[in-house]
Amino acid sequence: MTLIILSPFDLALAAILVLLLAGVSWRLHLGVERRLLIAAARSTIQLVLVGLILKILFAQTSLPLIALMALVMLAVAGYEVMQRQTRRYRGVWGYGIGTLSMFLSAFTVTLLALTVIIGVEPWYQPQYLIPLLGMLLGNTMSGIAIALDSLTRQAWDARGVIEARLLAGQTWDQAITSVRRDALRSGLIPIINAMATAGLVSLPGMMTGQILAGSPPMEAAKYQLLIMFLIASGTGLGSMAAVWIGSRRLFDERQRLRLDRLAAANQSA
Template sequence: MNLISLTPLDLGLAALLILALAALSLWLSLGLERTLLVSAARMTLQLWLVGLVLKVLFNNATIGWIALGAGFMILVAGREVMARQQRRFAGVWGYGLGTLALAVPSLTIILLALLVLVRPAPWYEPQYAIPMFGMLLGNSMTGVAVGLDRLTQTAWQQRSVIEARLLLGQTWDQAISDLRHEAARAGMIPIINSMAAAGVVSLPGMMTGQILAGSPPTEAVKYQILIMFLIAANTGFAALGGVWLGSRRLFDERERLRLDRLKNR
């Protein structure tokens, strides 16, 4: 089965649905029409540019270009983690903490997937490396952002409780352990829900794309199971790592709570 090509007219007709939704938002005074239209335009531009970049990468499949593309994706994902937090860490920590939490597990797991599980030839084949890495980062980005946001918001709201625990002789780790557990749990819940609903409530994106491209459904299922396992593991490790780094940053070397290291968005 050949993939059916879409024309600009097809995309334009689909865009009318977004315009209709924006008009409804304006009519109901929801105040979302501008954000909706800007997001749709940004998405279209970004995906178009990504398509052009991937075309270049596919035609110049060298490990240097693949590494450059992966590095750029990590930097953008780190920026998105920071942008989604109501109270972020000040200075370089606001950007670096989320980026580090994403980079370490994502690079480790994508190398495991390419070298041990999928084994394309060459192992850095962009057809596999870039889409899989993007899926890992995209889902993990949400987990880290939610976990850090929950951590900093709760620490700000419960600062008196944390300081009371410190006065009672608890270490920084003990004083914030409950908050850290809740923040890590919040970061992992979305991917757990996605796994629970996959195949029953929704058909995941990778599987749908492969089926539309003509792959046998059973083969598409295998790849989707693999990528869901990788995404879940990556999201869990990234969220746990980000929350731990964030909780440590909330205290100084004398184990004092330092909420002055946070700033409002």
């Protein structure tokens, strides 16, 4: 079985379906046709561009170019985490906590996978590095965004309880311990659920892609397992880092709860 090359005409046929959906939306006054078309156009441009860039990257296998690409991916993911926060940390922390945690988790896990597990030569071979890093960044991004959002929101709501615990002579980490535990749990639940139902309802995206591209199903399943384990550990590591740094930032050197370090609620998140 070989890969059947898709022609622009094939894609145009699929695009017509989206146009039809937009037409229905307009007709039924759903009001999403504009956003739908813009999103479809964006994904077309972004994916074609990424395809072109990867083509160049794969042809060159140049470490500086790959590092630049990885940094751009990290920067965008960091921005996305910040966007999803109801109450952001003021200053550089709003962007920094999520980005640093993702850097710590996604990059180390990817590196570990490339060098120790898969054993790619050279380790930065873009065909492996970019998709792996992308999967890890995308998933740790959701986990960290959820965990941080839950941390700041709950700390805001539980102000009285946290301060009561401080007044009872507890240290900052004792006072926020239950909030922290909940935040970490909510960050990890999506990936745990994804692992628990993997393959039962739908085939995970990567496995689907490999099978469509002609890989034997067992090989595709093994790669998918590898990715899931990497994602789970990366998300766990990243959420822990984010919740730890984030909760520390909620207290100052005299262990006062400093909710003034959070910005006002952001309604769009």
